[in-house]
Amino acid sequence: MYAFEYHRPASVAEAVRLLREKPEAKLLAGGHTLIPTLKQRLAQPSDLVDLGGIAELRGIREEGGALVIGAATPHGEVETSDLVRRTIPALAHLAGEIGDPQVRNRGTIGGSIANNDPAADWPAAVLGLGATVRTDRREIAADDFFTGMFETALEADEIVTAVVFPRPRRAAYAKFPNPASRYAMVGVFVAETDGGVRVAVTGAAPCVFRLTALERALAANFAPEAVDGVTVDASELNSDIHASADYRAHLVKVMAKRAIASALG
Amino acid sequence: MPRVVMRVNGKEVSGEVEPRTLLVEFLREHLGLTGTHVGCDTSQCGCCVVHLDGRSVKSCTVLAVQCEGAEVLTIEGLARNGELHPIQRAFHECHGLQCGFCTPGMIMSALELLQRHPAPTEPQVRAWLEGNLCRCTGYHNIVRAILQAAEEMRQAPRPAA
Ligand SMILES: Cc1cc2nc3c(=O)[nH]c(=O)nc-3n(C[C@H](O)[C@H](O)[C@H](O)COP(=O)(O)OP(=O)(O)OC[C@H]3O[C@@H](n4cnc5c(N)ncnc54)[C@H](O)[C@@H]3O)c2cc1C
Numbered sequence: 001m002y003a004f005e006y007h008r009p010a011s012v013a014e015a016v017r018l019l020r021e022k023p024e025a026k027l028l029a030g031g032h033t034l035i036p037t038l039k040q041r042l043a044q045p046s047d048l049v050d051l052g053g054i055a056e057l058r059g060i061r062e063e064g065g066a067l068v069i070g071a072a073t074p075h076g077e078v079e080t081s082d083l084v085r086r087t088i089p090a091l092a093h094l095a096g097e098i099g100d101p102q103v104r105n106r107g108t109i110g111g112s113i114a115n116n117d118p119a120a121d122w123p124a125a126v127l128g129l130g131a132t133v134r135t136d137r138r139e140i141a142a143d144d145f146f147t148g149m150f151e152t153a154l155e156a157d158e159i160v161t162a163v164v165f166p167r168p169r170r171a172a173y174a175k176f177p178n179p180a181s182r183y184a185m186v187g188v189f190v191a192e193t194d195g196g197v198r199v200a201v202t203g204a205a206p207c208v209f210r211l212t213a214l215e216r217a218l219a220a221n222f223a224p225e226a227v228d229g230v231t232v233d234a235s236e237l238n239s240d241i242h243a244s245a246d247y248r249a250h251l252v253k254v255m256a257k258r259a260i261a262s263a264l265g
Numbered sequence: 266m267p268r269v270v271m272r273v274n275g276k277e278v279s280g281e282v283e284p285r286t287l288l289v290e291f292l293r294e295h296l297g298l299t300g301t302h303v304g305c306d307t308s309q310c311g312c313c314v315v316h317l318d319g320r321s322v323k324s325c326t327v328l329a330v331q332c333e334g335a336e337v338l339t340i341e342g343l344a345r346n347g348e349l350h351p352i353q354r355a356f357h358e359c360h361g362l363q364c365g366f367c368t369p370g371m372i373m374s375a376l377e378l379l380q381r382h383p384a385p386t387e388p389q390v391r392a393w394l395e396g397n398l399c400r401c402t403g404y405h406n407i408v409r410a411i412l413q414a415a416e417e418m419r420q421a422p423r424p425a426a
């Protein structure tokens with residue numbers, strides 16, 4: 001690791017001020033992506049601004065029928081939250097499938113979506129439920145937030161403060177984990193919401209995406225069989241040492257069926 | 266260099282550390298608590314698991330400065346008056362280790378499992394150990410040890426570790 005200065009602000013406003021003063025600074029949340037990156041000297045921030053001391057960023061609450069998860073809330077807290085299990089159980093399930101218990105004790109939802117790893121789990125839920133990402137300065141719709149591989153709509157000095165999840169009629173997530181890393185080889189989130197059916201796929205392509213052909217099919221018939229009539233185009237999907245694009249295309253359909261079956265309970 | 270103050274195994278400790286110092290380096294090199302191991306240094310193997318404010322964490326993936334004011338429990342903090350913790354004893358009795366390199370992390374991870382779920386099923390134990398790798402045992406006796414410790418701790422609960 002290269003040397004850096006460390007700051008532990010007590011408020012979001014102070015954290016933003018630090019980011020503006022130190023153009024080479026980076027935010028530190030759970031550190032479970034950033035610290036490994038620093039160890040490999042793949043990044044050299046001058047300063048780390050730790051969000052761990054900002055109480056307002058942590059916690060889960062209901063707000064006008066929606067579920068609001070603070071950006072610095074660890075995955076494990078979402079997994080075990082009674083409120084989440086009661087309102088959107090698919091989120092507790094998804095959080096419980098991330099990494100291992102120690103990763104879930106540290107890693108946060110804000111860090112996960114800001115990082116936008118192509119194989120991360122949270123982006124599937126955020127896009128699949130049509131959630132809203134709240135930052136220190138604005139609200140960003142999920143459809144506008146994830147812009148590419150490790151890319152988001154966030155500005156350099158912008159801080160995610162919470163994610164607002166509207167309550168779906170039903171929803172579920174099914175993931176085929178990479179047996180070594182536990183990241184998603186393919187993960188599919190399906191939701192029947194007041195605004196229609198949404199399907200988000202992670203792990204398969206450079207960035208999480210919506211499978212609109214399946215959304216249309218499910219709008220007509222919300223059942224696992226609806227997947228059979230849908231073609232998944234492998235030409236846009238990733239091929240790597242873990243899986244070929246064709247195999248991922250196949251997994252998308254298998255995971256979609258499992259997610260739909262599980263949403264139907 | 267920043268000064269960091271935390272409680273480790275019930276005692277207040279402090280030290281001057283570079284911000285890039287990992288918690289595991291602080292424990293091993295500044296405090297001489299070498300029971301916590303470094304296996305991979307890439308957040309995968311779980312040899313370095315300790316408890317931070319009551320939750321198990323990989324201490325190779327936490328900065329010492331992030332632990333200001335925190336409560337840390339390491340493998341050295343488990344035995345009481347020379348008597349092993351029930352999980353330690355069960356690992357010994359069930360042959361839950363061979364080289365022992367993974368053992369401190371296994372035990373600290375198992376401790377959080379049993380604090381949360383005093384009566385886990387075998388599949389629950391295996392799933393919980395997702396982040397703890399062992400090169401020697403094949404895991405079977407580790408799982409047996411944790412189930413035996415769970416049983417013993419249910420029968421004779423001792424005050425929080
Ligand atoms: C062994 C292992 C297994 C894992 N398995 C999985 C898995 O199965 N699925 C999965 O999805 N993930 C997995 N992860 C990743 C884990 O979930 C990370 O914790 C997460 O992706 C990043 O969150 P963090 O809080 O640790 O962020 P950090 O590492 O602290 O930060 C990540 C990036 O986001 C930025 N950032 C952090 N918070 C904010 C914020 N509030 N606003 C703006 N920017 C911010 C940081 O500056 C940094 O660039 C795994 C990690 C490890 C080490």
Ligand code: FES
Nearest residue numbers: 304305310311325
């Ligand atoms: S040394 Fe920390 S996880 Fe391997």
Ligand code: FES
Nearest residue numbers: 363365399400401
């Ligand atoms: S006993 Fe040798 S690594 Fe587990």
